[in-house]
Amino acid sequence: MKYFSFLFVLGITIALAIYISRPIGPIPPIAPLLDPHHGFWQNMISEDEKAASEISLPGLGAPVQVIYDQHLIPHIFAQNSKDLYQAQGYITAKHRLWQMEFQTRAAAGRLSEIVGDIALDLDRMTRRKGLGYGAELGLEYLKANDQETLEYIESYAKGVNQYIHDLSPGELPVEYKILNYRPEEWTPYKTLLLLKYMSDMLVGDRDLEYTNLRKILGAEMLAKLYPDFPEEPDPVIEKEKIWDFEPIPIEKPDGLAYPIDSLMLDPLPQPVEGIGSNNWAVSGAKTKNGKPILANDPHLSLNLPSLWYALQLTTPEFSVKGASLPGALGIISGFNEDVAWGVTNATKDARDWYQITFRDGSRNAYKYGEEWRETTFRIEEIKVKGKEDFLDTVVYTHYGPIVYDRNFRGERQDVNFALKWTVHMGSNEQKTFLSLNKAKSHADYNQALDHFTAPAQNFVFASNSGDIAMRIQGKFALKWPEQGKFLMDGSDPRMEWQQFIPNDQNPSTLNPERGFVSSANQRPVSSDYPYYVFDHTYEHYRNHRINGRLRAMDQITVEDMKELQFDDYYQQASEILPTMLKLLGDQVPEGKNAQTFLKQLQEWDYYADPNQKAPTVYYVWWNKLYDLIWERWDEFGVPVVKPTSYRTIQLLIEEPEGEIFDKKGTSEKETATTLVRTSFERMVEELNEYISKEGDYGWANFKNTTIQHLVPQFTSFSKSHVFTGGGSGIVNATSGRHGASWRMVVELGDVPNASGVYPGGQSGNPGSKYYADLLPIWAEGGYLNFDLRDPENLEGVLFQTTLK
Template identity: 60%
Template sequence: MGSNNWAVAPAKTKNGAAILANDPHLSLNLPSLWYAMQLSTPEFTVKGATLPGALGIISGFNENIAWGVTNATRDTRDWYSVQFKNEDRTEYLYNDRWIQSTLRIEEIKVKGQASFIDTVVYTHHGPVVFDRSFRGDRQDVNFALKWTAHLESNEQKTFLLLNKGKNHQDYLEALDHFTSPAQNFVFASRSGDIAMKVQGRFPLKWEGQGKYLMDGNNPAFEWQGFIPFDQNPATLNPERGFVSSANQHSTDSSYPYFMFDDSFEHYRNRRLNNVLRESENITVEDMKKLQFDQYHLHAAEALPVMLHLLDQSGGIDEFGEKGEAFLEELGQWNFNTFPNQKEPALFQTWWKHLYRKIWAKWENDSLSIVLPNKYQTVKLLNNEPENPLFDLPETDQIETAADLARLSFQEMVQEITAWQEEKGSYEWAAFKGTRIMHLVPNFESFSRRNIYTGGYSGILNATGERHGASWRYVVEMGDEITAFGIYPGGQSGNPGSRFYDNFIKIWANGDYVNFDLRKQEEPAEVLFRTKFTQ
């Protein structure tokens, strides 16, 4: 799941104060996952977004520091093949010896029915997640899951300490209690410090370990311990004047530990860093606009290659007036994805068909296949258009990238034409169809469909059909702290309340509500108060 966060040093801001921004991207649901809260104590006041059941603010700020989180995108799970001695699964093979497994009885209560009793088998690797009782004809039966999230931890303490933190050292000490899921913690303070740390409990692995299923009998496949917290990637007050994360690689080749994941991001992070690198005299308004940035870097890099390949294939005469009109629109595109633009629908549809033409032959229902990502695919199209990978095995001729560009363009013309005939305009908001669904799938009337907004996956405003910024906030840590925040929902989980979804339109338009720290003697716009006494 994608997310963005960054902090800008005082030297790059107009008011000479550090600015921090955070927007975690999650599934769009109602009631909202987050809700806004200010906690005021005799010692400190903290404000931001929190989760039901949490004891404090998860992403927010107090009078001294601000912080935010994004997914660190690291492989902290491994699967081990387990050989049981017999059907009762009380013993399994490890290091060529039979050792005792642990059986735990789980009672799952079902309303109006007898409880469902399930026996979970535990090995020293972890629980056997898929076993003989799991539905479906699976190939991964009797595989144990080893995952850092199963280990002891105290993530709540991290946020309790951040809520009252005063400086960078407090931030570091708070993070020492956080293990899973690994996060990129951004930091800014009123004293002008900015920082980023990738925090989690990361296994020590030999290079390549965990990319594939491993033999649970062989001790050589065991984790060798964990990377020390003080050697997790981190930076404080870098010379470039900003820190940022957008689910990209957090280290370069000089990092001494093996680090792997197959879902690192390749576009949002480059757009974010380019804008921050080129910007000076940055304001809160600049950062709000950057969170809602609509520029489609993937399209900006891919479309010229696709158009060149299409031209090499012999043009589009056979596609008629529709094809010519679509091609003209694409040629004039500024690569933004505003809700009233049509070009994003043309590009995404063409790219979808082109990607499938290239890689569909490798898909296999009986195997789990990780296909090359968008960045790798564009690179292949541009650098090796004659590569045999582009050949379609079901035809007699040998296809090239130009042939696939032509075939996929034809499929795009057909799909968009059919859309027009059935639904009318293919403006981006209508075509994309962003929707915010109730957590209970059948509660359709409590959901909100056809949200008029732009953006898409791989864009800083990463609002797709069912996924996007679950919370946006920007704070300037000056003498007088200035903050703005918004999320796609409301403060109430009651569909009958006017506060159930009153933030959605504001969020969809890229606007915010004031999020300054409120003093207790300021009663304006207070909906209700809760006072805790001993």
């Protein structure tokens, strides 16, 4: 223990040193932080060392039993749902309170309150996007339409607040002590805000960049480099699907006039490459035991504390287990005795931008057709630690909030752009997961999904009765071709969203003949789906690998599915590296280690395992080549998005002599061969520089997978150089900062056979032995037994607590 104490003190010291040298707010009082009775010393005690056999939780209808397994995963047994969710709130807060509050502060645009004005621009952007506004509308929707769900959310909040009220200064999570603030009351609004925050993390739009590209490239070249329907053999819903509904007719209006100015303002932050997910389910016809198997691994930022919190929730009515989202009720990805489900991001364009024309400088009215509509004003009061409050006036139209204007990011250009987003429409995503938790059939699954608006998700499903299914769910505007692809004129009513696609016409499939369903963020449907579908970020490699393996496999077992989740095959490299090597030819550019790098590529089996060096060589070479091909895009002087890697590879293979590879302003005509050889030289130079500094250029060392604390400056609370393979675009999508945030495999049957793991631990306390104890298991592709626990089975129990 004394060595651990020393290391922990050292970690705190390093964190404080970084905190002071890279300030994120006023330095906390040192004396309270070092106080042996209330300071960080009290955070060095793991949960099992201070477990209580009984805890008073006023308001419960009956006692609630909580059994913790050896990894601190709680199994909560209650007699009714209200008690269950009150207990879930209390138990989750007990282990993840700081994370819950920090993430909802971020979602509300309130980080400046605790870290100072360094977060002011981020807070302003968050508020101008209207996340808080969306949560307010969600709360109003529940009050008017679903009192039961609201009561459950209130019970959850009650449990969280009971923990906060019982929290002694010594037990306060260490982040509060370092940042010198205390937790505040939890509310139902915060739970809804958290769900809106998840939508913001997963949705993107490229309207502004595409508007610039349309002006720069022209319609013909834009269509060539950015096709709406690139060749894609494996959409989420199988190509053979027959759409057996009568579509709602919609046509693009004639004579539309788009805003024509080039846009110089910075676009909203977009989902980082690597944000994605895999899920699939195979039917009993393809499995060894004759029952479906379902798998899910959401790819998100790899953070500590982990995004997910594992637990079991049980009442006499149902028993469910899986990954919960701290701050939200129920299980998000999991299973019960009858069904299993999981989610991936559907990458649907759900945000559109409208240029607003005000009547005058007062901004009290804006043009809409032949009339002037009144605006409303929302004053955002942002508290800033150590400084005066900042007041930001946001104008609201019927489209939504005006994010960009003369007061925010409009310095280079006079703009008034309103954001239309489904997050601003009252919805009830919490109901979806509460209903899924106790679902028993495919019909129950469909009814649960009907409540889900945003973000667009691919919901995979399997049942003990043998059904497998996939449904792409969200509230999707019915758009004419290319609507929402570019900035639209808000004064033209024809640019308006007219209707929404009915839920029963959203893409879905049940028990397809191929014997499996799967999604990996690829295009949702083939071109015969009757509605316009567009997004720039569809994935093109993981889905090829997954579907190829699932087609070939038979007599599938749980172990087979675990191996596929941890599959390191670099599909992209297998599709383009042979062409790159062919274009490189026999005349390999000179340079130290050039021949060594070439030989490693020539002998590579395309697996991105952690100790291999070829993945590093390929990764650097490919990125040098990609940047060289599209370097002119960096000179446009306005924000644009570059063509996808998939389209770039198609051009390299199909048109190596094409004009796209010719560099403007040179005397020679460059081809793909020219750029391949130049990029190889640059790769050799960069890798040699890396080797001189770091030595080992093995894949795991090079990509440096890091599980980062939610406050990046707290590096001593992070875990870096995790030895694991995979990478962005690989089934095991573990890159430097993103990857499988949760892996789950469930084999249905009379008794479900479940496995799960995530890169972190159940505790949010960096001083606990349960803070990152699952990380080594996750990094090696291991799993925990995740079966449902019986309250009478006390094998492997860490401790028990009764709430009453």
